Amino acid sequence: MILDGTEKTDSGAEQQAAIVAKGLTRRFGETVAVEELNLEVPEGTVYGFLGPNGAGKTTTIEMLTTLLPPTSGQARVAGVPVEDRDKLKRYIGYLPHESPVYESFTAREQLAYAADIRNLDADTADERIEDLLERVGLLADAGDRIGTYSQGMRRKVGLVQALLHDPEVAFLDEPTSGLDPRASRAVIDLIHEQVRTGTTVFLSSHILPVVEELADTVGVLYQGRLVAEDSPDRLVDRRDDSGTLEDVFLEVTTDRPV
């Protein structure tokens, strides 16, 4: 279904939606970064946010994770309004564009610290850390300082950190950026695993194959507006000549009317 401002006919019960946004808008002075965004992401699904640079993806994620106040509109994550950070924060995990790590810590120290400030039980957290480190292939290097890591390795640490406390909703801003195909595979598998345990994942990415594989629903953001939203297959089917998601992406993110 390609949105052009008409209302959605099928709205699920709000209680079940992990993420709900109504008319979410963010202005920076004269510029409108995100305009009248309406979203509904059911629990336990993966929502893939696509869009060119500057479309407003990071801004949206920041609004949904309470790190940026919306100019107007409302949003609820796990049933809690985004204005209420103190109540909402325990339900979410966040991986920003820049990996939130300390260069002078080792990966283990970083994750131990993250578990500590999230008040996780020490032993359970230890096990989980080791388990996740192994899944992403960082076990051998876990005792080395993050300052010596490559870009991709840092990303992995950030991802593990975001999922460590088994959040209800995980917001991942470009989780596979800087990763080679093998590492990407490990990350994708980890995300799949996490979704299986019931986490809702909201991820933004440029890498279309990744989004195609992971997402149940894809939303395309262009110049602050949601211009297309559907499952990957159906989006591609809309085009007459059998194209790819990339073709759909390129088509909806131009200035020509659809």
Add this chain to the structure above:
Amino acid sequence: MAGLRTDLGVGVAIARAELRDLLRRNDSRRQRATLALLALLGIPVWLSFIRQGYSLGVTTRGGTSADVVPVARNLLVPGLLVVILFGGLGAAQSLARNAVRPLVLTTASTRAIVVGKLLYILSTWLLVLTLAAGPALAYAVGARAPVFALALLAGGIPLLLLTVGVGLSLAYLLWVSIERLGLPEMARRLVTASLSVVAFLFAFVLGLSLGQTTDSTSGLALPTGDPVVPLGWYADLLFIGSPMAEPPGPRTWAAALAIWGGLPLTFAVLVRLAPAYWYATPADGNADRRKTSGAVPEFESTPSERIGRGAGLFGRSTTLRAALGYARHVARRPDQYVYLFYYLFPVAMVLVPFGVSNPEMTPAALGVGLLLLGVWLTGGVVCLNPLGTEGAMLSQLVLAETPARTFVHARLLVGFAIGAGLSLTGLGIVVVWGAGVPPVTVTTVWVALLVLGGLAATLVVSGAFALAIGSVLPKFETTEVFDSVETLVPSVFAALIHGVVSLVVFSGLTVTVLALSPGNPFGIPRLAALLGAGLFVLALVALADGSRRYAIARLRAYGREKLGLGRTYAVYTAFGLSVLSLLLGQSLSLAAVALLGVEVPVETSDLAALFVVEYLGAVLVGVGFLYVSRRGRSYLDIRWPTPREVGVVAVGLLALLALQAIGSFVIGQLNLPAAENTLFDLEDGDPSLLLVLVPLILLVNGPVEELLYRNVVQKYLTEQFPTHVAVLLASVVFTLAHIPAYLVGGPSLLGVAVTLGLLFGLSCVLGTLFVRTRNLVVVAAVHGLYNATLLVALYLTAA
């Protein structure tokens, strides 16, 4: 030639872009307000220099017997060395590999990049030059020697260019050699980040030599002979056209040739050296050890860093664990903190010459140095940039369960530990050298408690204030100073402000401790000393606690709109605004005195000017607060009074006068002493002076005080407190702010207390009036008319 022109054009474009970036990056309401405040507080000093320059010019107009030029010749080269150190080496960071990386990959030639960066560095020096130019120009005006001003400019700029160029070249030589040495990673980092260490060593050596040329009895002996380095003869050119000038001889022209000729030479060297560094690959010892992931572990790795909180203190306290984390940062990346050597510079410059010229006092000097360093580093190490050093982790911290205050307290704890270690060592050295270990008696225990308590208080204030100022003026960007060294240097202003304030607090507490210890050297009566100490400590508590709360609020509010500072902070702010307005008023008065050349006894015209200027401080603080806190102009309740409100003015005036009359009656009946406002003392035998004050009181005193204490302070307090509490609190602030006005002349404490009590009552009436009418004009009128009435009454009784 076309190549040179293109390069020049590209260079100018680079310089312009970098300047724009610098100015925009550092532009925010808070930064602007802080800089404006600093400027206004510092203006009297600058103006007095200008005035001195002018009078010096006038007195030397006819010629001078001073050996200014020979001294300048001798000091020129050492002065240049200092500039090379700070201007050149310090600015070298902007020509480091990563700072030019984006430019290096364009078609801009090396020459263009170097030109651009040089122009940028010179422009940033412009402000410093302007400050120095003021007094110099004043001198030129006073001495009626315009040529001198031109000569200074024409002669000075090549010098500046040369020193920056030489400094940059030295930096490049240093870096390239270090890379070729192939040192292990940590050593390389420490050495390349060590410019500040070099600066400190230089200061140390300079201090040594200064100490050796100083005779402790005869003071500084300035060299007036021929300069050791012939380049010093260049100084003659700087004085051309001034009354002190000597006609430039052949040696002067030779020096000039060397310096002017050195310019293109230095430039060529720089252009030659720079690419050697930019494009060089580090030698093997520094090989980039970037890993790739996915390696298969060879053995069962046992996690060595379990969360393992376990039992014990660390197990129970998140604060301690977080503090450990911060301590870990410091221990593992010491190169990040090498810039702290700059704190040593003033210590070295003062204490080293002192220690050298008085060798028997060297241990004491060392001890005091360590003491001071401890005070500064408490704030300087982990507290000065609490938000910036977190980087991307900030988002994770605010989304964690651990409250923001834990992280702030953890930083304070680490800072305190570091500072206490240094300071106690220094203190120990001073004590042991001074008197040996003292015997344990009641007196010594009391003194020891005082001293330790004072030290602890200083450290806490230093750390807390650093947290606050660092949260106000953070520097968020990661700067890669040298390859793979990342430092998050706090704003220079934050470090400067912190340094000055900690020093003031340290001095104040030293004085307090001395005044309270037995055999106090100031001869202050016990009660007054206790009272003064009490007030001072109270102010420090407010400063430290307010700073702490602010830092916590800034961390918590990351990504939110409202800071959410509580009631306690509101009270601190109310008092803080009052203190600030007093300080600013004094500073501006001093500036006016410097500018107008006011003498005692004060002439009427000058009096009016001083009066207005002093109140200007309060206006600026009030308005400035509204600007920074985004409450805006609409916060001011200024309306033309309605007829009803005019009636209210009359009623209010009568109420105040009645209250005053009753109060005076009661005071008289009870035979209590009363203090007089110093304003009313100014008659000095000429009662008509009082009449001059009347319009000032009506138009300045009344409106300004009501603006600050009612429209700003009281209204701000009503946001946090119930109205009547806000009125009372604002009145307390108002009353306390008037203490200085009643203290001059040495009245009895009881007298002051009584008068202030009456003042409090009057203030509450005004406060209530403001709440009811919500019109500043009304209360301003009442206040002004009341004071004016008292003045007129005084005039009538005196005449």
